Amino acid sequence: MDGSMKRRDFIKSATFAGAATMLGEGLSGIGQVAAQSKTAIKPVVISSQNGLKATARAMEMIKEGNDALDAVIACVNIVEDDPNDMSVGYGGLPNEEGVVELDSSVMHGPTGRGGAVAAIRNIKNPSKVARLVMERTDHVLIVGEGALRFAKAHGFKEEDLLTKESREVWLKWKETMSTDDDWLPPHDLDSKDIGEGLKSAIRTTGTINCNAVDLKGNISGVTTTSGLAWKIPGRVGDSPILGAGLYVNNEVGAAGSTGRGEANLLACSSVMIVEYMSQGKSPEQACLMACERIARQTKMKRLLDDQGRPKFNVNFYAINKRGEYGGAAIWSGPRFAVNTGEVESRLESCAYLYKREARN
Ligand code: GLY
Numbered sequence: 001m002d003g004s005m006k007r008r009d010f011i012k013s014a015t016f017a018g019a020a021t022m023l024g025e026g027l028s029g030i031g032q033v034a035a036q037s038k039t040a041i042k043p044v045v046i047s048s049q050n051g052l053k054a055t056a057r058a059m060e061m062i063k064e065g066n067d068a069l070d071a072v073i074a075c076v077n078i079v080e081d082d083p084n085d086m087s088v089g090y091g092g093l094p095n096e097e098g099v100v101e102l103d104s105s106v107m108h109g110p111t112g113r114g115g116a117v118a119a120i121r122n123i124k125n126p127s128k129v130a131r132l133v134m135e136r137t138d139h140v141l142i143v144g145e146g147a148l149r150f151a152k153a154h155g156f157k158e159e160d161l162l163t164k165e166s167r168e169v170w171l172k173w174k175e176t177m178s179t180d181d182d183w184l185p186p187h188d189l190d191s192k193d194i195g196e197g198l199k200s201a202i203r204t205t206g207t208i209n210c211n212a213v214d215l216k217g218n219i220s221g222v223t224t225t226s227g228l229a230w231k232i233p234g235r236v237g238d239s240p241i242l243g244a245g246l247y248v249n250n251e252v253g254a255a256g257s258t259g260r261g262e263a264n265l266l267a268c269s270s271v272m273i274v275e276y277m278s279q280g281k282s283p284e285q286a287c288l289m290a291c292e293r294i295a296r297q298t299k300m301k302r303l304l305d306d307q308g309r310p311k312f313n314v315n316f317y318a319i320n321k322r323g324e325y326g327g328a329a330i331w332s333g334p335r336f337a338v339n340t341g342e343v344e345s346r347l348e349s350c351a352y353l354y355k356r357e358a359r360n
Contacts, residue, residue, distance in 0.1 A: 041217040042323025045339045047075060047210035048258045048315065050085055052337040052345050054078040058212055059339040068212040069108045069220035073127050075210045076224045080125050083163045087206010090124040091163040092226020095233045098170050100161035102126040102226055103240040105141075106134060109219035109250030114140055116240035119233075120147040122158040127224040129156065130240070141240060161226075173230050207239055209246065209256030211319050219321065221246050221254040228261065237261025243271035252278040253321055255286070259314035259329070263294045273318050283318035284326025284351050290316050291330045291353045309354055316350075331356045 045058040058075035062068065080089025087093070094100045104126035105116035115134025117126050118141060129151045133142050142150050152158065162170075207225035214220075223239040223246040238245035238261035245261065247270035248254040255273035257264050264270070269290040276286035291314065298310045305311050315329040317336050327336035332352040339345040 041213065041215060043213050043215055043341060044319050044323045044325050045071065045075065045210065045212040045345070046317045046319050046325045046327070047337045048208050048317060049335045049337055049347060050079055050087070050206065051075055051208050051210055052347060054208075055210065055337045055339045055345040056343065058210065059341060059345070062212060062214045063341070065215060067108075067110075067216075067220070068214035068218050069106065069131070069222075071214065072210040072212050072220055072222045073106065073131060075212075076127050076208050076222050077125055079208045080127065080224055083165070085206065085208075086166055086169070086226075086229075088208050088224055088226055089126070090159075090161050091166050092161060092206075093166055093229035094162055094170050094226075095235070096174075096230045097233055098162065098167065098174070099233065100166070100226055101231075101233065101235075102161075102224070103237055103245075104130040104222065104224035105240045105242055105246045106130045106222045107220060107242060107246055107248035107254070108134065109248045109254070110216075112250065114242045114248075116141040116242065117147040117151075118143040118236040118240040120144070120151065122148060122161060123151045123156050124159060124161055125156075127222050129154070130222070130224075140242065143236070144234065170230070207237075207245075207258040209239075209258055209317055211248070211254035211256055211317060213319055213321070213323050217321065219248055219250050219254050219319065221248045221256050223256045223258075225258075225261075238264035238269075241265060243268045245270060247271040247274050249274050249278070251321065253283065253319050255283075255290075255316060255318040257314060257316050260312040263298065263310070263312065263314050267294050267297055269294065269314070269316065273316060277318065277320050282326060283320055283324055284328055287316035287318050287326055287328035288351055288353065290314075291328055295330060295353060326351070328352060330354065 043062045045055045054075040058071040061071040083091035101119045103118045107114040115130045117129045209223040211221035225239040227237045244264040246256045255270040273286040313331045315334045317327045319325045327350040329350040332355045334350045335347040337345045
């Protein structure tokens, strides 16, 4: 069989025959996934469950020939703009003082570049600002007041991100607050049972992560969030930290996360998932390994149930260069949104380490 025959066969098996191109250059010697990826390109978009509708828009953009980064950012912008999603952007739940602070990161596989903002106030699309940090500065992460000033310098308008609904939920928490905050009393660092009454481990952490492979086989990702509800002002979670809440390697794949950011900051989960995939693990297996890593690393009694399992949940979403995808969570229940070229996206269940019973 000559070269042109092989090429035709590959194109025939592509998800999008008309647009399929071949991978090839520069992929040798970088692990099993890359070696096996010299096949037809299969575009895919994956996100956390709250991106069900928005992932369909991202796939539409990919089919139109857009770069994966444009598609994933357009996807999460829909959720950032939605006042009914109280975990992201406009209408996100605020910090303990009633102020919304947002975190976001982006990573562009083909150029190996990334950008992020953390604890930014009054700007409803932090993912767009994160992209500008990547494109218009020599930095990767800008935080707080500096991030707001940077956004304003690029023409972003300040607006109050607290909706009537999110303010009312915050007020209810404030009015019924007892041990439900993040402050710990002085204690011996060796003590494993400090702060056992605190509920921060199981408090709301929404977020959206979205990753995609485009028609050229390039990979990008984004994570954006209002973070942990009622957090200490200035608290930064995993979402804007490349390697923790998001990581992309254009020759391997991408991974991102939602859930308890503190666990990911300590485990550097997203970069680990991409590394596990580079060693030949499927996206789902790699996500499960990240869950196991967190379970092994969590030692504080206040974070563990009576069987020594983490009380909190962390969810992971991953894709590889071949367009394979998967998700996993520490506890059963979460689902992820995926689109492999259809008009409508679908939800699939995350694999899990522990099955959630009625009350744990
Ligand atoms: N994973 C989102 C956060 O902890 O802020």
